[in-house]
Amino acid sequence: MEVDIESKCIQKGVRLTEQRKLIAKVMSESESHPDVAELHKKVGKFDSKISIATIYRTVKLFEEAGIVSKHDFKGSKSRYEQAPEEHHDHLIDINSGEITEFVNEEIEKLQKQVAEKLGYKLVDHRLELYGSKIKK
Amino acid sequence: MEVDIESKCIQKGVRLTEQRKLIAKVMSESESHPDVAELHKKVGKFDSKISIATIYRTVKLFEEAGIVSKHDFKGSKSRYEQAPEEHHDHLIDINSGEITEFVNEEIEKLQKQVAEKLGYKLVDHRLELYGSKIKK
DNA sequence: ATAATTGCAAATGCTTTGCTTGTGA
DNA sequence: TCACAAGCAAAGCATTTGCAATTAT
Numbered sequence: 120m121e122v123d124i125e126s127k128c129i130q131k132g133v134r135l136t137e138q139r140k141l142i143a144k145v146m147s148e149s150e151s152h153p154d155v156a157e158l159h160k161k162v163g164k165f166d167s168k169i170s171i172a173t174i175y176r177t178v179k180l181f182e183e184a185g186i187v188s189k190h191d192f193k194g195s196k197s198r199y200e201q202a203p204e205e206h207h208d209h210l211i212d213i214n215s216g217e218i219t220e221f222v223n224e225e226i227e228k229l230q231k232q233v234a235e236k237l238g239y240k241l242v243d244h245r246l247e248l249y250g251s252k253i254k255k
Numbered sequence: 256m257e258v259d260i261e262s263k264c265i266q267k268g269v270r271l272t273e274q275r276k277l278i279a280k281v282m283s284e285s286e287s288h289p290d291v292a293e294l295h296k297k298v299g300k301f302d303s304k305i306s307i308a309t310i311y312r313t314v315k316l317f318e319e320a321g322i323v324s325k326h327d328f329k330g331s332k333s334r335y336e337q338a339p340e341e342h343h344d345h346l347i348d349i350n351s352g353e354i355t356e357f358v359n360e361e362i363e364k365l366q367k368q369v370a371e372k373l374g375y376k377l378v379d380h381r382l383e384l385y386g387s388k389i390k391k
Numbered sequence: 392a393t394a395a396t397t398g399c400a401a402a403t404g405c406t407t408t409g410c411t412t413g414t415g416a
Numbered sequence: 417t418c419a420c421a422a423g424c425a426a427a428g429c430a431t432t433t434g435c436a437a438t439t440a441t
Binding site: 270272274275304305306308309312 | 420421422423424425
């Protein structure tokens with residue numbers, strides 16, 4: 120079970136406001152990877168006064184606190200997801216935009232090896248697969 | 256040996272203007288992965304009248320013709336490189352911004368396998384490693 | 392109490408576009 | 417010649433920021 124975002128804020132010393140609680144709730148309940156506009160829209164159902172600037176400030180704050188992760192997939196706006204317990208990468212359906220998460224230890228290992236062979240310590244990486252559904 | 260961008264334009268039926276020739280030349284001679292502002296600056300040494308809008312229009316045109324590739328590395332502007340004969344990925348030095356190209360067939364193969372296992376045909380991918388130099 | 396946060400609108404930074412003039416095939 | 421390209425400035429879009437009013441601790 121994932122610890123909810125609100126708990127993580129407390130744990131990280133992030134001050135909780137009504138707006139932040141609401142954004143946290145909406146993000147926790149998103150099964151997808153919403154962008155700022157989508158978050159603003161969803162949050163707006165509960166608090167129509169909330170400003171888009173607050174959404175921007177909050178996702179940035181959460182990201183800097185390690186509570187959410189930001190992704191910039193090809194050809195779309197920044198998307199956010201609750202920071203996962205263990206790392207995963209993404210496969211994006213080029214037709215529907217649907218996002219599937221996956222983990223592949225073998226690739227992870229090879230990436231580290233490649234970096235080391237080139238004289239680098241691997242600090243971060245980005246792996247995204249873009250594909251189209253195979254119809255059975 | 257790489258065929259120069261100007262030849263590729265002719266080959267692809269892309270009309271050559273003085274500006275495009277100049278941008279092609281500057282890109283061919285860039286050993287790095289320049290962004291639009293850098294291209295504009297370099298090109299400006301030979302033609303100070305050239306507009307940044309022309310740079311934007313030209314890199315987009317070249318990209319759509321498959322002559323150059325565009326990259327959006329984390330935290331920086333779009334960068335361009337002459338489209339390579341054979342695919343490669345990038346390792347970015349998080350301190351200096353230096354970009355190293357690499358190829359790893361094993362990772363390529365695994366990516367395709369991952370996509371297929373998830374029911375997708377792999378159409379495109381993005382793999383970027385971010386690291387810091389190991390001092391010897 | 393008071394330092395931090397919000398909402399709003401203005402500003403930013405990169406990129407695109409409308410329009411008139413210039414030009415390559 | 418004449419469809420297409422360039423230059424310029426204005427517009428677009430996502431994101432950030434300054435500031436006065438509000439709020440959490």
